[in-house]
Structure formats: structure tokens, C-alpha cells
Amino acid sequence: MHPDPDRLAAIAARLPGALIALDFDGTLAPIISDPSASRPVPGVIDTLAGLARAGAQIAVVTGRDAATVLELGDLRAIPDVVVSGLHGAETWRHGDLQTRDEPAGLAALRTSLPPLLRQSGDGVWLEDKRLSLVVHARQAADPQRVLTELGDRLPPLVAEQGLELHPGKLVLEIRIPNLSKATALEQLLIPSTSAALFGGDDLGDLPALAAVSAWAALTGRPGLTIAVGELAELRQAADCAVGSPAELAVLLAQLLATAETRGGGG
Structure with missing residues (x-):
């Protein structure tokens, strides 16, 4: 190609x-x-x-x-x-x-997500980009398992704050809609x-x-x-x-x- x-x-x-x-x-x-x-x-x-x-x-x-x-x-x-x-x-x-401007819902997720991510094990961390949040799983023992589990758990939490969840390479990104x-x-x-x-x-x-x-x-x-x-x-x-x-x-x-x-x- x-x-x-x-x-x-x-x-x-x-x-x-x-x-x-x-x-x-x-x-x-x-x-x-x-x-x-x-x-x-x-x-x-x-x-x-x-x-x-x-x-x-x-x-x-x-x-x-x-x-x-x-x-x-x-x-x-x-x-x-x-x-x-x-x-x-x-x-x-x-x-x-x-x-x-920063979406209001990001503040709530900055507080609620870290305890949830700790349940997924070592090597899972949250990157704060101010206007978006990125869940990184690249350093986890089993990144695909972690992303599958979080892909089920995160969408309702993210949608409740008026934001969108997007998959990437061993990451899940939370960002402004549209x-x-x-x-x-x-x-x-x-x-x-x-x-x-x-x-x-x-x-x-x-x-x-x-x-x-x-x-x-x-x-x-x-x-x-x-x-x-x-x-x-x-x-x-x-x-x-x-x-x-x-x-x-x-x-x-x-x-x-x-x-x-x-x-x-x-």
C-alpha cells in the first residue's frame, strides 16, 4: 500500500x-x-x-x-x-x-475514576489533559482484559457527566462530545x-x-x-x-x- x-x-x-x-x-x-x-x-x-x-x-x-x-x-x-x-x-x-472551556463533568471523573482504576491492578493509570482524561493500560499485566472490563464499566459513568468514551491503542479516552x-x-x-x-x-x-x-x-x-x-x-x-x-x-x-x-x- x-x-x-x-x-x-x-x-x-x-x-x-x-x-x-x-x-x-x-x-x-x-x-x-x-x-x-x-x-x-x-x-x-x-x-x-x-x-x-x-x-x-x-x-x-x-x-x-x-x-x-x-x-x-x-x-x-x-x-x-x-x-x-x-x-x-x-x-x-x-x-x-x-x-x-473545561467541561464540568471532568472534575467529578477526576475524583471517581482513580479508585475504580486501582481495582484493575497495577500498571493502569489516568492521564489528565485538562480537557480530556485518558485511561492507560499499556503497562498492565493483561491490557486487553483491563480494557474490556473498563469498556463495560466506564460508559455509564462517562455519559452521566455529559462526555464521550473513545477507544485507542491500549487506552480509553474521555473527551468533549462531538x-x-x-x-x-x-x-x-x-x-x-x-x-x-x-x-x-x-x-x-x-x-x-x-x-x-x-x-x-x-x-x-x-x-x-x-x-x-x-x-x-x-x-x-x-x-x-x-x-x-x-x-x-x-x-x-x-x-x-x-x-x-x-x-x-x-
């Missing part, structure tokens, strides 16, 4: 004004057990900076909060980068952070966008893939969606797939090289 060279060339030909939007964990950076130690694969930030200098709008669209991803990824090295955090609940641009990465893409795909590329690795990236595909069909402009990793649902929905963040970095470098060969699409 490697990208059709013609589709990559079509993005390169329209690079000035193109949107290059990417997830962070599992896409630009490998998934690791300690999220605070996550870093992009070598060279990819330099490549994204080169794409930005060639005229592309670079955006990182993530379930993490924008400030954390900015620091972990050294994203300020990318000219005019936009970071859409918490599935579109906040946007960082030119040093300014726009964010939604928000997804498509929310962020709909804000980033502006009338002057000349082409669009999105890459992601998890179930939460499916709405963003759909948003780019719908935009391309509506406008007739080039669009390309990329699944990173082996998640079957994502690979089925995407235009192409790569095996890892390192392979995505190679693809992005190819895009930049193609654009430079073409003189940036000019």
Missing part, C-alpha cells in the same frame, strides 16, 4: 498552499510506554521545516494538549506550524493558544488550500482521513491519506500505508525532494 507516485507528485506540484497535517504519537514519534519521553523520529522535523519553507502549511493534529506536543516535538522549528490539540479542542498558532480530529481538519482546510495530506496511526485518526477524502472529492484538488502502522481499520480507510514513523519520514522526504525537483511546483 505504498503511495502512488503520481498522487505524491500531485501534492508536490501544489505544495505552495498545501496542508500537510499529521498525528504525533505513532505517526511522527514511535509509541512508547512513557508518553513524556516521546520524541519524533530523527530528521522528520527538519523535513517538515523544509516543506513549510516550500510553502506548505504544516499542522500537527493530536489527542495530546498542544503545549506538550510543542515541547516534545520541538515543533517551533517548523515555520508557521499549527498545533491542533485534544482533537480540535485547542489550537496553537503563532504563539497564541485558543482553547475551549469533537474529533475532523473538527481540526475542517478548520485547517481553508478556501485557498491547494492540496491536502493527512497521516495517522490510530482509530482517532479515522475522522481526519474521512475529512481529507471528502474535501478532495468536493474540490477536485489532490488529497492523500496515509495509515502509519498495522491497524487494519486505518489501513482499509487510507489511500496508502507505511509501516512506521520512520517510513513516514522517508515518504515526507520524498515529497520534499519531488517538490524541489519541480521547483516547488512553480
Whole structure:
């Protein structure tokens, strides 16, 4: 499922004004057990900076909060980068952070969830992102068992607080209703966008893939969606797939090289 060279060339030909939007964990950076130690694969930030200098709008669209991803990824090295955090609940641009108000129901869950999670055993912990909460089971002895049990117990508690529960890779995320990465893409795909590329690795990236595909069909402009990793649902929905963040970095470098060969699409 490697990208059709013609589709990559079509993005390169329209690079000035193109949107290059990417997830962070599992896409630009490998998934690791300690999220605070996550870093992009070598060279990819330099490549994204080169794409930005060639005229592309670079955006990182993530379930993490924008400030954390900015620091972990050294994203300020990318000219005019936009970071859409918490599935579109906040946007960082030119040093300014726009964010939604905290839902009232999160306060109650911060109190009620830790005792419940302790019943699930060691290695299960709650990450507080201010506008969302994430239950991590990656370090549990039997992550799938824990997630199955919590997947039965948590929905009524979450719904009672007016929030939504979403599954991910060995996590369950509690967040504001009617928000997804498509929310962020709909804000980033502006009338002057000349082409669009999105890459992601998890179930939460499916709405963003759909948003780019719908935009391309509506406008007739080039669009390309990329699944990173082996998640079957994502690979089925995407235009192409790569095996890892390192392979995505190679693809992005190819895009930049193609654009430079073409003189940036000019």
C-alpha cells in the first residue's frame, strides 16, 4: 500500500498552499510506554521545516494538549506550524493558544475514576489533559482484559457527566462530545488550500482521513491519506500505508525532494 507516485507528485506540484497535517504519537514519534519521553523520529522535523519553507502549511493534529506536543516535538522549528490539540479542542498558532472551556463533568471523573482504576491492578493509570482524561493500560499485566472490563464499566459513568468514551491503542479516552480530529481538519482546510495530506496511526485518526477524502472529492484538488502502522481499520480507510514513523519520514522526504525537483511546483 505504498503511495502512488503520481498522487505524491500531485501534492508536490501544489505544495505552495498545501496542508500537510499529521498525528504525533505513532505517526511522527514511535509509541512508547512513557508518553513524556516521546520524541519524533530523527530528521522528520527538519523535513517538515523544509516543506513549510516550500510553502506548505504544516499542522500537527493530536489527542495530546498542544503545549506538550510543542515541547516534545520541538515543533517551533517548523515555520508557521499549527498545533491542533485534544482533537480540535485547542489550537496553537503563532504563539497564541485558543482553547475551549473545561467541561464540568471532568472534575467529578477526576475524583471517581482513580479508585475504580486501582481495582484493575497495577500498571493502569489516568492521564489528565485538562480537557480530556485518558485511561492507560499499556503497562498492565493483561491490557486487553483491563480494557474490556473498563469498556463495560466506564460508559455509564462517562455519559452521566455529559462526555464521550473513545477507544485507542491500549487506552480509553474521555473527551468533549462531538469533537474529533475532523473538527481540526475542517478548520485547517481553508478556501485557498491547494492540496491536502493527512497521516495517522490510530482509530482517532479515522475522522481526519474521512475529512481529507471528502474535501478532495468536493474540490477536485489532490488529497492523500496515509495509515502509519498495522491497524487494519486505518489501513482499509487510507489511500496508502507505511509501516512506521520512520517510513513516514522517508515518504515526507520524498515529497520534499519531488517538490524541489519541480521547483516547488512553480
